[in-house]
Amino acid sequence: MEITNIYRTEYGRCVATLVRLLGDINLAEEAVQDAFATALEKWETPPPNPGAWIVTTARNRAIDRLRRESTREARHAQALLLHQQDEPQEVGPVQDDQLRLIFTCCHPALAPDARTALTLRLLGGLEVPEIARAYLVPEATIAQRIVRAKKKIRDATIPYRVPAAHELPDRLPPVLTVLYLMFNEGYTATTGSLIRVDLCAEAIRLARELVALMPDEPEALGLLALLLLIEARRPARLSPAGELVLLPDQDRSLWNRARIAEGHDLVRRCLRRNQPGPYQIQAAINAVHTDGAATDWIQILALYDQLLALLPTPIVVLNRAVAVAEVHGPAAALAELAEVELPGYHLLPATRADLLARLGRDTDAAAAYDQAIALAGNETERAFLQSRRAGLDPHPR
């Protein structure tokens, strides 16, 4: 049992360090798996620093294995290890190694789908079937994405290094995107039931690592704050019967106080830095949502105005319209949405439907709900939309 937890927390760190020591992802994974197999045999109780034990054992196992093999990778890895002979014998996971590896996994030269799968596999230590279950795609698809990505890293020589400061504006966003998508997929699963806790927890863990590694990157702080503030409200998001509960109707006593306090603290740290970015502003919006008994919609609308200036996307226009409805009324919000197009996205017709219903235009609202229901892939959300539609006046004036 204990070793399972150690595997979860240490796998990614150990693989990252072994990738540096061996210069090859497959060799690093094999060595770490060997070391965990040895741990299962030898540990009666885990050593005080299990990560260091695993890395040292993995390195020694790799040296033994490489001596027996003569492939190109083996010889290259042997040469790398020879250069490191002056390193102390007991080596532990090094934080910078993880940072190097996450930038490799999220390299823009890799396909976006492959970036997430590879990050979950190498840094999250998730097995292929777990990743496949999380994204509801066949295991073979995930396995192939990972194999192809690892092959490209090796064939094209994608380096293991943290990008230089001048490269970060291009290279940090894909990393943040991968973590945000991972969390979102866990929070509002695109198909099936609503929430997959594992993906959320993993995204928060990795975002936390990223902040520990880059404490001066305000957008990394903003992303962690955003994830914590959304996650804090999860216990109130579903009723005991499993129905979706909207923010104004949520039982706030169910919210996770510790996460909210941590999220608010991070948002204040971002504000002091005064280099606003999209994740920080979204975190600030969620900080307002989790502050006090009633929502300060005027402040939220002001934050959305700021977000729209930085990120003029239809999704932001849609989310901002919800705040416009609260401040200026549903008719004004509906006008904001007149030109918006988001093909296939159920929340656009769902928002229109809600605004139309509030204006008493029940026939139009019903039609919009029908569109939203047809597009919603997630059962919980579909059930919610159906109950909303059923609540409309059956005989509108």
Add this chain to the structure above:
Amino acid sequence: MKQYLLAVHSVEGAPTRSDADTQIAYGRVAQINSDLQAAGAWVFGGGLLPADSTTVVRVENGKTTMTDGPFAETKEQLGGFWVIQCADLDQALAWAEKCAEACMEAVEVRPFQEEPDS
């Protein structure tokens, strides 16, 4: 050192570039060529004549056939290329960015196979 092909892709039938733009592109490419040489990254490079100047040679069962025209009838054709050497993909991509800007076309970066071991 790794070697990478930086292939310039031009789209057949795209509007022809003005003479002024062509002169600008030539000037920038010449600058990049000397930058590549100064950095020790240069292996080879050059521009190609349009695809209609192509001849395809095939040998099947000892019989040689020659046909006019490019190998693949696609809209995108190879317009020119560089072969460069550098430490890793990030360095190759940084050169490719400069090359794409200079010649005002998309540049495809492709690693060479390692030479077989002796």
